[in-house]
Amino acid sequence: MDFQADPGLEAFRQEVRQFLRDKVPADLKGLPRCTRSPRAEILRWQKLLRAHGWGAPYWPVAHGGTGWSVEQMLVFDDECTAAGTPTQDGFVQKMLGPVLNAFATPAQKAEHLRAALDGERLWCQGFSEPGAGSDLASLKTRAIRDGDHYVVNGQKIWTSYAHHADWIFMLVRTDTTVRKQAGISFLLVDMKTPGITVRPIRSIDDAHHLNETFFDNVRVPVANLIGEEGAGWNITKFLLNNEHATTADLPDLNRYMRELRRIAATLDVADGKLIDQPAFALKLARLDAELRAIGMMVQRVARMEMAHDPTSHVLGSMLKLRATDLQQRITEAQVEALGDYGAVAYAHWHEAAPAQPYPLQDLARGIANDMFVRRAATIYGGTSEVQRGIVAKMMFRL
Template sequence: MDFRRNPNLDAFRQEVRAFLRDHLPAELAGRNSGVRSERAELVAWQRILNAHGWGAPHWPEEHGGTGWSLQQRLVFDEECVAVGAPTQDGFAQKLVGPVLNRFATPEQKAEHLPPIFTGTRLWCQGFSEPGSGSDLASLRTQAVRTGDHYVVNGQKIWTSYAHQADWIFLLVRTDPSVKKQAGISFLLADMRTPGITVRPIVSIDGRHHLNETFFDDVRVPVRNLIGAEGEGWKITKFLLNNEHASSADLPTLLRMLNRLKQLATQRAGRGALVERHVFALRLARYEAEVRAIAVMVQRVAAMEADNSPATHAMGSILKVRGTELQQKMSEFLVESLGDSGAVANTVAGQRSATCPDQTGDGHGLAAEMFFRRAATIYGGSSEIQRGIVAKTMFQF
């Protein structure tokens, strides 16, 4: 790995900053607090990006994307987070979009890709089920073919943003007679289809972003099958391995570090927090850990073309270290507010009328701390990631 500064990457960073300065509306700036943006903001930002030719930053040029390298994509994400730009639809951009580009028929691409660029079709992911979280291959939602349709029955859980989504990509069992990985297929379904019911799950951070999704005799056209029957597991492995270096969520870590530095110098009372030895030492340690992860992210980025098991293992290491650091830093942010940190803004997007700390510095910190408790679970739990690393080390 070459640790020297890349002048081309520096120039690209300046290009992204200039674009954000000139095209990000003031009413959309600073709106991203670390979670997905509201639909109206997300769609508005997506249309601005698409008009500039940046509607699919994570896709190759042959599929209408920017063709950026992984390092360029990381720079783009970092700069967008730094100014608080709205998010894009990650399910479309990083998950189902690449799957469609790789496995869909020309007719399927023509139907589903253009709405992703324009932001007129948002997606959600139907993978996890009650009793089938980390053991994804044990899923029980069935799809039985009857003529030109599959009849789907079952339940998905933790379906993020299903209440806002227009379509869902889901795994179903189409053949219960073979081993569990071989009988799974990958379907797309319109969320307006009769028989689909979405029920909210309000999480500990006070937000509604999770849901239960029920399928009762839902008729899904066979033309919405991606790949062949029984190829769902192969497609899922491609989907989950598609973004290695992004699994640490480096932009979020950098945003947390910047907020810590702001609190360190702005807190009043008995002097700035950074003047206290214990606080300064912890802040320095977190900055060192963030920098270490940044170097590892760059290392994985430099190995982008390498599809070896070692690269996948490094992605798992990043997932473990990055999400654990998110939890520690979000807790430290709340601690930095003192006594008011325990009660200030515990519900995302709301302020407490009785809270003594109503400064912008504390807004949303407690809610994010609660949200990050799940970081070591979603996207593959830390236990699963450690198993991947151990299995890879055994191979060598």
């Protein structure tokens, strides 16, 4: 792979910065760090991007996207993260959108893509179940055909942001007489449909972004089936094979490293600043070197995915292993570097509570949250054990 810098990339970076400086309102910049922005901010940000022609930054032009290169996508993500803009709806941008573009009927595309890109609809994902996480093919949620509807019964768990979502894309079992992978279908469901119950799960960061979702005789039009009955497993493989490069969360890794450098350059220790301590400077350099390697690997995997290279699957597993481990170690390094101030766990404490100023207070309030959230990074999206199994099987075949 050629890693020579694109001479036009710096001009593109300046274009993004000018857009963020001149076109984005002040109240949509410098927002608090979070895993995902509030619903109203996401929708407002999407409308603004859509009006600027950047509503689908990760899609090809043929599908209504920007047609940006991998490097341009990374620059866009990095600059938006640095500016503190709201997050986008990653479920539709990086997961469902490509699936609909590849498998949906024209009527389905017109119904769902327009609403998402216009900032009118948010999505969530219904894959994992209490007994089907890493072994996703063991899912038990049933969808039984009844005329021009399916009747859906079952439970999904770890349904991120289901309490904010308008629709859910989910895997259901439509046939129990065939091997388990062959009996799965891909269904779109309106979250306002009677029979759906969403219950919150409070995670270790004391936030509500996870849920368990119950389906009790939920009637879903057959027209909401993507592809054919039984095609859900192949569609899911397509979806997962197109998201490997995003599992690294490179913009957040870059942000974590910028914050760690800021901490090191600000905090006083016995003989000067923290950055002047040889042991810490060496640790920082090693983390930075690993981050640069991850950045190159993200570009490599993303290019392979765009070329539909099947080996991107195993390299994607390697990338997830390395990147999620690095997410955990950098956020741990942030908390350790802050010392006692790193123990300030929750950014959303009671606003009326008095607080004494301390160094880097604005930064410290959210650092422990990120460390807690990143403990799950080696679990969601396929555990590290599953990723190692994928790599081992591929190496055995070679």
